[in-house]
Structures are given as structure tokens and as C-alpha cells.
Amino acid sequence: MMLSRAAARSAAGVRAAALAKSPALAQRTLPAIWMRGMAKDSKSQPSRFRRPQTSASSKTSQPPASDSSNTRSSDGPTDSATKSATDPSLRNEQTPPPEGSESQEPIPDLSKLPDLTQGIPSTLEYETTGATNRSSLAAVDEGSAAGGGGRGKGELPASAYVSSAERRRQKLANWMFALTGLSLVGGTVYLGRDWDEEELAKHPEVPNGWGFGLWWNRAMARLGETMTYYQEPAFEKLLPDPDPTFARPYTLCISLEDMLVHSEWTREHGWRLAKRPGMDYFLRYLSQYYELVLFTTVPFATGEPLVRKLDPYRFIMWPLYREATKYKDGEIVKDLSYLNRDLSKVIIIDTHAQHVRAQPENAIILPKWTGDPKDDELVALIPFLEYIHTMQYGDVRKVLKSFEGKHIPTEFARREAIARAEFNKQLEAQRGKASRSSGGGGMSWLSNHLGLKPSNMSLMVTEGEENPVEAMAKGKMLQDIARERGMRNYLMLEEEIRKNGATWLKEEAELQEKAQKEAMKSMQSSFTSWFAKPTEEPKNDASTTPMKEA
Amino acid sequence: MDHTRDPCPWVILNDFGGAFAMGAIGGTIWHGIKGFRNSPYGERRIGALTAIKMRAPVLGGNFGVWGGLFSTFDCAVKGIRKKEDPYNAIIAGFFTGGALAIRGGYKAARNGAIGCAVLLAVIEGVGIGFQKMFAGVTKLEVSPTNHNVYSIGRS
Numbered sequence: 001m002m003l004s005r006a007a008a009r010s011a012a013g014v015r016a017a018a019l020a021k022s023p024a025l026a027q028r029t030l031p032a033i034w035m036r037g038m039a040k041d042s043k044s045q046p047s048r049f050r051r052p053q054t055s056a057s058s059k060t061s062q063p064p065a066s067d068s069s070n071t072r073s074s075d076g077p078t079d080s081a082t083k084s085a086t087d088p089s090l091r092n093e094q095t096p097p098p099e100g101s102e103s104q105e106p107i108p109d110l111s112k113l114p115d116l117t118q119g120i121p122s123t124l125e126y127e128t129t130g131a132t133n134r135s136s137l138a139a140v141d142e143g144s145a146a147g148g149g150g151r152g153k154g155e156l157p158a159s160a161y162v163s164s165a166e167r168r169r170q171k172l173a174n175w176m177f178a179l180t181g182l183s184l185v186g187g188t189v190y191l192g193r194d195w196d197e198e199e200l201a202k203h204p205e206v207p208n209g210w211g212f213g214l215w216w217n218r219a220m221a222r223l224g225e226t227m228t229y230y231q232e233p234a235f236e237k238l239l240p241d242p243d244p245t246f247a248r249p250y251t252l253c254i255s256l257e258d259m260l261v262h263s264e265w266t267r268e269h270g271w272r273l274a275k276r277p278g279m280d281y282f283l284r285y286l287s288q289y290y291e292l293v294l295f296t297t298v299p300f301a302t303g304e305p306l307v308r309k310l311d312p313y314r315f316i317m318w319p320l321y322r323e324a325t326k327y328k329d330g331e332i333v334k335d336l337s338y339l340n341r342d343l344s345k346v347i348i349i350d351t352h353a354q355h356v357r358a359q360p361e362n363a364i365i366l367p368k369w370t371g372d373p374k375d376d377e378l379v380a381l382i383p384f385l386e387y388i389h390t391m392q393y394g395d396v397r398k399v400l401k402s403f404e405g406k407h408i409p410t411e412f413a414r415r416e417a418i419a420r421a422e423f424n425k426q427l428e429a430q431r432g433k434a435s436r437s438s439g440g441g442g443m444s445w446l447s448n449h450l451g452l453k454p455s456n457m458s459l460m461v462t463e464g465e466e467n468p469v470e471a472m473a474k475g476k477m478l479q480d481i482a483r484e485r486g487m488r489n490y491l492m493l494e495e496e497i498r499k500n501g502a503t504w505l506k507e508e509a510e511l512q513e514k515a516q517k518e519a520m521k522s523m524q525s526s527f528t529s530w531f532a533k534p535t536e537e538p539k540n541d542a543s544t545t546p547m548k549e550a
Numbered sequence: 551m552d553h554t555r556d557p558c559p560w561v562i563l564n565d566f567g568g569a570f571a572m573g574a575i576g577g578t579i580w581h582g583i584k585g586f587r588n589s590p591y592g593e594r595r596i597g598a599l600t601a602i603k604m605r606a607p608v609l610g611g612n613f614g615v616w617g618g619l620f621s622t623f624d625c626a627v628k629g630i631r632k633k634e635d636p637y638n639a640i641i642a643g644f645f646t647g648g649a650l651a652i653r654g655g656y657k658a659a660r661n662g663a664i665g666c667a668v669l670l671a672v673i674e675g676v677g678i679g680f681q682k683m684f685a686g687v688t689k690l691e692v693s694p695t696n697h698n699v700y701s702i703g704r705s
Contacts, residue, residue: 234685
């Protein structure tokens with residue numbers, strides 16, 4: 001014990017004590033000179049830690065000579081083990097070492113010290129050896145006590161190695177956990193509070209009252225209400241009310257991606273967009289029969305510039321983007337019930353059956369267009385859509401149902417051929433009858449017979465057109481007449497666009513620019529009025545008014 | 551359909567590069583100021599430059615690893631789920647946080663994963679909220695500009 005105290009006085013005291021536990025190591029690492037010096041002192045000097053003891057050996061009992069001779073000869077670990085085992089007993093008999101021994105004490109074995117410039121040594125090894133295990137810890141303590149104080153391992157419990165900053169962090173984390181849990185519970189309780197009057201009317205199936213189940217149900221209902229805000233379309237009514245001056249009787253919703261356009265990506269060119277063949281014709285031709293609505297799942301920010309470029313003359317009356325769709329069960333749905341139109345007069349063409357699953361009876365599902373330049377699906381659909389308008393069907397869903405599961409253009413052509421054959425047969429019969437009776441009311445009889453009353457047809461005779469009755473007599477069916485008129489209108493439209501298209505676009509660009517400037521101005525003025533003194537206000541007003549006049 | 555981003559396997563490279571650039575530029579600003587402030591007078595410029603040279607690429611690398619990993623996981627999740635919704639990002643964030651913290655052990659990985667997923671959920675939620683907020687702009691109104699074509703060919 002005295003030895004250890006003496007050793008502790010020197011800077012390397014602890015280190016020395018640690019080395020005392022493994023004399024073999026010490027022996028191996030000790031400089032040769034030192035050994036030689038010790039050899040002068042006493043021949044039986046296996047380790048430096050026996051030095052004080054041996055210097056006082058004249059007074060104390062000498063260890064057996066055989067011991068020292070053994071050490072010299074073997075120099076092995078087994079020998080050192082026996083040595084260290086004998087050490088304590090020797091030391092117990094020791095008297096305090098003389099002063100001379102202490103002067104010899106400083107052992108500058110710096111290679112063994114932890115180099116603190118490299119950081120604090122890891123305690124991982126220590127932790128993995130089971131420092132928290134009490135029994136092994138006790139063993140270490142005992143051993144170190146027996147060995148005259150160990151390296152310092154196990155002197156402190158593992159918690160002593162947790163820094164105060166870390167402890168503070170832990171504490172904060174615990175507080176945060178507690179707070180989160182508390183607010184969660186509190187929030188749930190608050191969510192489950194009783195309904196007030198109007199809320200109660202909205203949720204008749206979740207009653208007021210006390211009880212865990214009721215409380216929970218109300219909380220869930222409230223939460224669901226909040227969630228639906230994010231899943232519903234942005235507006236209750238996606239389109240403004242039908243305008244009687246411009247309204248078409250039917251509404252046609254079309255899709256964008258893989259119906260009107262197809263986008264593809266290659267490493268060389270990046271994204272490129274292909275326009276479907278006949279797209280312009282499709283839009284322009286059908287715009288005379290339908291209120292065209294573009295209903296796409298593409299977000300506004302992506303789709304808007306695309307649509308402006310695709311349809312500069314705005315044949316698409318209303319573009320609806322992702323914001324107008326509904327998010328349901330992890331899928332985007334184009335819910336037509338928000339459209340603010342009579343659903344019996346709405347047709348939606350889409351390439352994705354999942355998108356129209358809310359109203360499949362209103363939908364025509366087209367196969368995706370993959371960029372084939374010879375495609376004519378879109379144009380092939382026009383006769384059918386035109387026919388629906390011509391016949392003024394009360395409910396398009398019934399018509400679509402009769403075409404369910406069939407390829408609409410071919411099926412329509414087949415039916416039309418049958419109808420035409422029938423029509424021709426009747427016309428022949430009628431002609432024969434008319435030539436016999438030579439009566440004037442034949443034609444009206446024909447149209448009555450075919451169930452084509454002028455009142456329920458879209459056939460209002462305009463100038464430059466032949467009377468439908470006369471036309472029919474020439475072997476033209478109703479849809480032929482409608483098609484002729486449609487084509488005439490379409491050509492007029494094309495002519496108009498060719499003549500005035502550029503000026504329209506210019507006008508619109510100007511209008512847009514003006515609106516943009518206006519918006520900029522108002523933003524600026526609102527921004528300045530936020531900070532500025534009231535004296536600047538009239539100046540801003542004065543600067544904006546000429547803008548409005550311009 | 552989002553034409554601002556490349557399709558999936560390629561976007562990883564884009565994201566990695568973008569994140570690296572972001573980190574490197576941000577690190578230049580950050581460590582430039584830090585190095586400047588922490589240098590003695592007379593050595594402020596060289597101090598700032600040294601700090602930038604030493605630390606900005608490191609920060610860029612850290613950002614890049616995060617971005618690349620996130621994008622990889624995002625693509626993987628998209629490929630498996632075949633859906634495009636906010637959960638993709640949240641799941642990808644979960645795996646990214648976990649993967650980056652895995653060297654700290656199971657507990658660290660778990661905490662990192664949950665923390666990262668929550669962060670991404672918040673980001674996605676805020677994004678949806680903003681989208682909802684600005685959706686009001688897309689409200690369709692009857693305006694005369696819509697109809698200049700529609701009056702043609704109608705008697």
C-alpha cells in the first residue's frame with residue numbers, strides 16, 4: 001500500500017500501478033539500459049516494481065533465490081504470473097521505502113500514456129467487457145485492490161462517463177416525449193368533445209354523450225372531416241353555371257396525357273411531347289356540339305402552360321387540373337358530380353379507368369395513345385359523338401351503355417350501315433307509294449314514320465341549306481345532314497382562324513400582359529402600403545389609374 | 551408527366567448532383583462567413599478561403615449522399631407501389647434516415663428513420679396545404695376572352 005501511495009505521487013503513478021499488474025509486459029518494454037542499471041543493484045530484479053522492495057531487501061525478508069533465478073532464465077508469462085501472485089504478500093511485509101527509492105521512481109514511459117491530442121480514449125472496450133455486470137465489476141475491483149490499484153477501469157460506474165451535456169439532452173428528450181404524449185392525449189380528448197348544434201345536424205350517426213366509445217367516434221369523425229378538406233376537389237362547383245348564350249347541350253370532358261398528347265423521355269433529348277394526330281380537328285369540330293372541358297390529373301402548374309400552347313384559341317372552354325380532382329383510397333378520381341352539370345348530358349373520355357371510377361357509366365375509356373403517328377382513334381370517335389348531339393339524347397349514359405365493351409367507332413359504323421340499309425329500303429317504298437299517289441304529304445309522313453320530329457332534332461334550317469325534308473328525299477339520313485352542316489361550320493371556323501387567328505392571339509397576349517402589369521402594380525402598392533407612410537398612398541393611386549385607362 | 555424531372559433511374563443522378571451543388575454552395579457561404587469571423591485580422595480572407603476549401607466540399611458530399619439515397623429509395627418505393635402520392639416521399643425518408651444512421655446501431659437507425667420520415671411528412675403536408683391554398687387561383691370564371699371562338703358558326 002505504501003508503495004502505491006508513493007507511486008501516485010509521481011505523474012506516472014497510476015500508469016505504474018497498472019504496469020505492476022503485468023510485470024512481464026513491463027519487463028519486455030523496459031529499456032535495456034534500465035535493466036542493466038537494475039542488474040547492478042541486485043541480480044534478482046525481474047521488474048522495476050520490485051525495485052523499492054529490493055533496495056530495502058537488507059531489512060526485509062528476501063524472496064527465495066530460486067524465484068529470481070527462475071525469472072532470469074525463463075522470462076515467460078507463467079513465471080511473471082507467479083511473481084505477481086507473490087507480490088502482495090511481499091509488499092504487506094514491506095516497511096515504507098527509503099527516500100532513495102523515490103528519486104529513482106520517475107519512469108517516463110510516455111509511449112504507454114494515452115495521447116490526449118488524439119481525443120479521449122474510447123471506453124467501448126470497457127463497456128463491452130460487461131462493466132455494468134455487477135459481479136465482474138466486483139471482481140475487477142478486487143483484483144485492482146489486490147494488485148495495488150488497477151488502471152482506473154471500474155473505479156467509476158458507467159454513468160460517470162455520460163457527459164453532463166448528454167445528460168441534459170436526455171432530460172430534454174424525456175420532457176419532449178412526455179409533452180408529445182400529453183398533447184396527443186389532450187388533443188384526442190379535445191377532438192372528441194361534444195358536437196355543437198350545427199355539427200350535430202351534420203353527424204347524426206355519431207351522437208353526443210359520455211363514454212369512451214362515443215368520445216372516440218367523435219374524435220375520429222372530426223379528424224376525418226379535417227382530412228377530407230385536403231382530399232376533396234378545391235371547389236364545390238368546378239364549373240360556373242351554364243351560360244345560356246354559349247351553352248352547348250352536352251359537356252364533353254377530355255383528358256390530356258396519353259389522349260391528346262404523349263410525352264416521352266430519351267437520354268439524348270429529355271422530355272418531348274407529341275400531339276395526337278387529328279387533335280386540332282377533334283377539338284375544333286366538336287366545339288360546335290359540346291362544351292369542351294379538359295379534365296386532367298396533371299397539376300395546374302405543369303398543365304397550364306401546356307394547354308395554352310396546345311389550344312391557343314381556347315376551344316377547350318374549361319380546363320380543370322389536379323386541383324379539381326378528388327383523392328380517394330390512394331387514387332385520384334375525376335368526380336363528375338362536382339362538375340355543376342347535368343350528369344345525363346356529360347361524357348368523359350379517359351385513358352385510365354381508375355380515374356373515372358366514380359361515374360363509369362359516363363365514361364368512354366380509350367386505349368392509351370403511345371405516340372403512333374398513324375393513329376386515327378380520336379377522329380374515328382367524332383361520328384359517334386356527333387350523332388349523340390344530332391339525336392339530342394336525353395340521357396347519354398343509356399347510349400354509352402349500349403356500346404359497353406365494344407369498340408365504339410366500328411360498332412357505330414356497323415349500326416349506321418344497318419340503319420342506312422333500312423332507310424334506303426323505306427325510301428324506295430315511299431318513292432313508289434308517292435309516285436302512285438303523288439300526294440304532297442309524303443315527306444312529312446316519312447319523317448313521322450322514322451320518329452324524327454323536327455322539334456326534338458337539332459335541325460333548324462338556316463340559309464344556304466336545303467330543307468331537311470328535301471334532303472332526306474335525296475337519300476340523306478339525318479346524320480348526313482348534320483355532318484354536312486358540321487363540316488360547313490368547321491370550314492368556316494378554319495377560315496376565320498386563318499384570317500383572324502394572329503390578331504386574336506395578339507389581343508390576348510396584350511390582355512394578359514396588361515393583367516400581369518395590373519397584378520404587379522397592385523402587389524407593389526399593397527407591399528408599399530404595408531410599410532410606407534400615408535403620404536405615398538395617393539401617389540400610388542395616381543400611377544395606377546392611367547394604367548387602367550390604357 | 552412532370553416534365554421538370556427526368557424519369558426514375560436517371561433522376562437519382564440529377565438529385566445527387568443537385569444536392570451536392572446545394573450543399574457545396576451553401577457550405578461556401580456558411581463556412582466562408584464562419585472562417586472569416588474566426589480568423590484574426592489580416593488573415594480573414596485567407597482564413598475564409600481555407601475554411602471554404604476544407605469544409606464546403608464535405609458539406610456538399612454530405613448533402614449529395616442524402617439526396618442520392620433519398621432519390622434512390624424514392625424510385626424504389628415508386629417502382630414497388632406503382633403510385634404517386636405523398637407516402638412515397640415519407641417512406642423514402644424513413645429508409646434514408648435509417649440507412650444514414652445505421653452505423654450508430656439499431657437504436658440510432660430507428661430514431662434517424664422516424665425523425666426523417668416525420669420531417670418529410672411535415673414537408674409534404676405543408677406542400678399539400680400550400681397547393682390547397684393556391685388552388686383558389688384556378689377557379690374558373692366566365693370571362694369574355696373564353697368565347698371569341700365560340701361565337702363563330704353559331705346563328
